[in-house]
Amino acid sequence: MSxxxxxxxxxxxxxxxxxxxxxxxxxEEKKRGNQVVVVVSALGDTTDELVEMAHKxxxxxxxxxxxxxxxxxxxxxxxxxxxxxxxLKEEAISLTGAQVGIITDSAHTxxxxxxxxxxxxxxxxxxxxxxxxxxxxxxxxNKNITTLGRGGSDTSAVAIAxxxxxxxxxxxxxxxxxxxxxxxxVKDAQKLKTICHDExxxxxxxxxxxxxxxxxxxxxxxxxxxQVRSSFKNQEGTYIIKEAKAMEEPxxxxxxxxxxxxxxxxxxxxxxxxxxxxxxxxxADSNINIDMIVQNVSEEGYTDIAFTVMKSxxxxxxxxxxxxxxxxxxxxxxxxxxxxxxxxxGIGMKNHTGVAAKMFxxxxxxxxxxxxxxxxxxxxxxxIKEKDAxxxxxxxxxxxxxxxxxx
Amino acid sequence: MSxxxxxxxxxxxxxxxxxxxxxxxxxEEKKRGNQVVVVVSALGDTTDELVEMAHKxxxxxxxxxxxxxxxxxxxxxxxxxxxxxxxLKEEAISLTGAQVGIITDSAHTxxxxxxxxxxxxxxxxxxxxxxxxxxxxxxxxNKNITTLGRGGSDTSAVAIAxxxxxxxxxxxxxxxxxxxxxxxxVKDAQKLKTICHDExxxxxxxxxxxxxxxxxxxxxxxxxxxQVRSSFKNQEGTYIIKEAKAMEEPxxxxxxxxxxxxxxxxxxxxxxxxxxxxxxxxxADSNINIDMIVQNVSEEGYTDIAFTVMKSxxxxxxxxxxxxxxxxxxxxxxxxxxxxxxxxxGIGMKNHTGVAAKMFxxxxxxxxxxxxxxxxxxxxxxxIKEKDAxxxxxxxxxxxxxxxxxx
Numbered sequence: 179m180s181x182x183x184x185x186x187x188x189x190x191x192x193x194x195x196x197x198x199x200x201x202x203x204x205x206e207e208k209k210r211g212n213q214v215v216v217v218v219s220a221l222g223d224t225t226d227e228l229v230e231m232a233h234k235x236x237x238x239x240x241x242x243x244x245x246x247x248x249x250x251x252x253x254x255x256x257x258x259x260x261x262x263x264x265x266l267k268e269e270a271i272s273l274t275g276a277q278v279g280i281i282t283d284s285a286h287t288x289x290x291x292x293x294x295x296x297x298x299x300x301x302x303x304x305x306x307x308x309x310x311x312x313x314x315x316x317x318x319x320n321k322n323i324t325t326l327g328r329g330g331s332d333t334s335a336v337a338i339a340x341x342x343x344x345x346x347x348x349x350x351x352x353x354x355x356x357x358x359x360x361x362x363x364v365k366d367a368q369k370l371k372t373i374c375h376d377e378x379x380x381x382x383x384x385x386x387x388x389x390x391x392x393x394x395x396x397x398x399x400x401x402x403x404x405q406v407r408s409s410f411k412n413q414e415g416t417y418i419i420k421e422a423k424a425m426e427e428p429x430x431x432x433x434x435x436x437x438x439x440x441x442x443x444x445x446x447x448x449x450x451x452x453x454x455x456x457x458x459x460x461x462a463d464s465n466i467n468i469d470m471i472v473q474n475v476s477e478e479g480y481t482d483i484a485f486t487v488m489k490s491x492x493x494x495x496x497x498x499x500x501x502x503x504x505x506x507x508x509x510x511x512x513x514x515x516x517x518x519x520x521x522x523x524g525i526g527m528k529n530h531t532g533v534a535a536k537m538f539x540x541x542x543x544x545x546x547x548x549x550x551x552x553x554x555x556x557x558x559x560x561x562i563k564e565k566d567a568x569x570x571x572x573x574x575x576x577x578x579x580x581x582x583x584x585x
Numbered sequence: 586m587s588x589x590x591x592x593x594x595x596x597x598x599x600x601x602x603x604x605x606x607x608x609x610x611x612x613e614e615k616k617r618g619n620q621v622v623v624v625v626s627a628l629g630d631t632t633d634e635l636v637e638m639a640h641k642x643x644x645x646x647x648x649x650x651x652x653x654x655x656x657x658x659x660x661x662x663x664x665x666x667x668x669x670x671x672x673l674k675e676e677a678i679s680l681t682g683a684q685v686g687i688i689t690d691s692a693h694t695x696x697x698x699x700x701x702x703x704x705x706x707x708x709x710x711x712x713x714x715x716x717x718x719x720x721x722x723x724x725x726x727n728k729n730i731t732t733l734g735r736g737g738s739d740t741s742a743v744a745i746a747x748x749x750x751x752x753x754x755x756x757x758x759x760x761x762x763x764x765x766x767x768x769x770x771v772k773d774a775q776k777l778k779t780i781c782h783d784e785x786x787x788x789x790x791x792x793x794x795x796x797x798x799x800x801x802x803x804x805x806x807x808x809x810x811x812q813v814r815s816s817f818k819n820q821e822g823t824y825i826i827k828e829a830k831a832m833e834e835p836x837x838x839x840x841x842x843x844x845x846x847x848x849x850x851x852x853x854x855x856x857x858x859x860x861x862x863x864x865x866x867x868x869a870d871s872n873i874n875i876d877m878i879v880q881n882v883s884e885e886g887y888t889d890i891a892f893t894v895m896k897s898x899x900x901x902x903x904x905x906x907x908x909x910x911x912x913x914x915x916x917x918x919x920x921x922x923x924x925x926x927x928x929x930x931g932i933g934m935k936n937h938t939g940v941a942a943k944m945f946x947x948x949x950x951x952x953x954x955x956x957x958x959x960x961x962x963x964x965x966x967x968x969i970k971e972k973d974a975x976x977x978x979x980x981x982x983x984x985x986x987x988x989x990x991x992x
Contacts, residue, residue, distance in 0.1 A: 194638060197642060198642065231601060235665055236668040236669065236671055239668045240667075243671070243679060246660060246663065246664040249660075250661050253656075254635060256653065257650045257653040257654035258642055260650045261646045261647065261650050264650070265642060265644075272650060274730075276683065
């Protein structure tokens, strides 16, 4: 008998029919003779209305109270899903984070899991029940309700799978796996049978929104066998596995396109020690996340510093940066929203040369100009014009022969 | 410094503006130098939608899961109210039933409170905080979330007031107190300054929907000073007090009219021991509540048995009773929905004679026929035609001089 943890996101339980569909998937797994633990997110957008009300009442609601409010979303989901499973004549029980014993720190709205008790879940499983757990939530050591922040339910599922030593953790989403590229952009993109943790981490952080980075880190750390699969189709998805031998790996696993960043350039920054530190310290203090940073070669003691931020942070960023620029007596501040970041990811590139050259050649063949380049051991990212992004993705996909099966 | 428990019902927190209004009321009480604990119900009809979804998913949802679902309503209220109080720059903290330590039995959807811990509430009060508690909910000894059933939030408030030995428990509603009669029917009905527990219990059970009987019983048992007052007006309401000396009491405190019952008559029932028991056992087994029962004097070994049930139970009742009637070889079963129950209540009638006669005379003066009569030590109820009910209430109100002030 295997123990399977299944996680269903908000879009999978958005309405009555979808909840019934999920119940069916859960019961099928149980009927294969497995023990099943299910982690669910809040229904579709139930919590959006609550957040809106909260902000009408208090423009800066206390985070403890936001967690008290938000955690009701998952509590509703687990109750309804359990009722749907009962309607299929299977035994099931719903449990909140507090009832399971998911203990977190006290960092409300972005708490980190400290400990999960397996006692209650195991006891219910041993009675033959399917256990339905509220994702995204826990309690701190003083019984205050906490939430885990973005991607919290994925993290709950993987963490629960880790403490239960589950045979598999299946993340059900509205896509049927991880692809070599976004199939809406690259028509012959292939679904990957496997991808290793580090590759998945890069893909996730680069904008392939299949799994949250945090849950992948957890899976890597605790060696949880993870699968991403579709809530609506009945086929296998993509397994996220430990790194296999490089010999067998393709050089490139996939391509990610991220159109959610904007570029900011500070012109004529004095090229002396401590200036960059000053700039980025100030930005960090304003709680703005910076992605790529590039500094050009100095000319006559001055340099241009370019970096990317989330488009949603652009306005706030420009305000902060214009101020900094004045303080350090730098030149103009320019912004460009019409960019895209195109990245190739593959653990195989560690042992291969010429990967970057191949990527740049492919771009050049389409007369696409590269604006910023940034690399890591298993990733190469280029910032290009947004209008060129899809064409570039298709060209690179072809150049690396990602449209061939057997991944 | 006094300790005040305030309870606000669902209609008092139905939208953002009303929640802000409640926050103001709470902060005013705190600014008078009092410690304040607030018990809130779920916002307006948030839970109605959830119940509807539940029934679309499972026509007979398990009660444990219903409690898991329903209890989110109050959790939402406490978070939002706490945020509204924070917006007024007062310190406050929300607590679920589980966080307070409201321990109940395991009778889901109608649990009874076994024990309430005062530790957490007192600790937060001592930090100068207003404590906002979710009404209607608790946990059983296995941490399962339970709900207290109808009027549960009133009961939560009174029970919390009892364990905290609060100086007062104020129940805020959409009426401004208990009246000698329904002011919509009897124009010169007077608001009562006081009413004793037993009178309030009778009034509540007779259909004066101001307070749930259960909370009044609790208040009586634990001697909690209770006040019913308006959420929207700033004046004193009605105090529910211990029985004062009968000498000072008016004979009649008030009149209640209940139009929610229907009458059923079983004709020609054999008048021998055990027949009534058989009938009412069967009805009780079907979970139908019976109110008044009257058996006429036997004629030639047969009798007619009449009783009242809630109109909402009438259809179900008739099905059960027609079957019983066949089994015991009784005659026809008749039903009448067009009835009303008119009751007068007053602890003073214990020591006065002629109260019933005065009531019946008042009815006779308007040519109103009495169908069924039932009495207790402090109450006389008559079933009359529904169309006569309002006229009868006005006539009796006048006869007992209830329109005079100084109650």
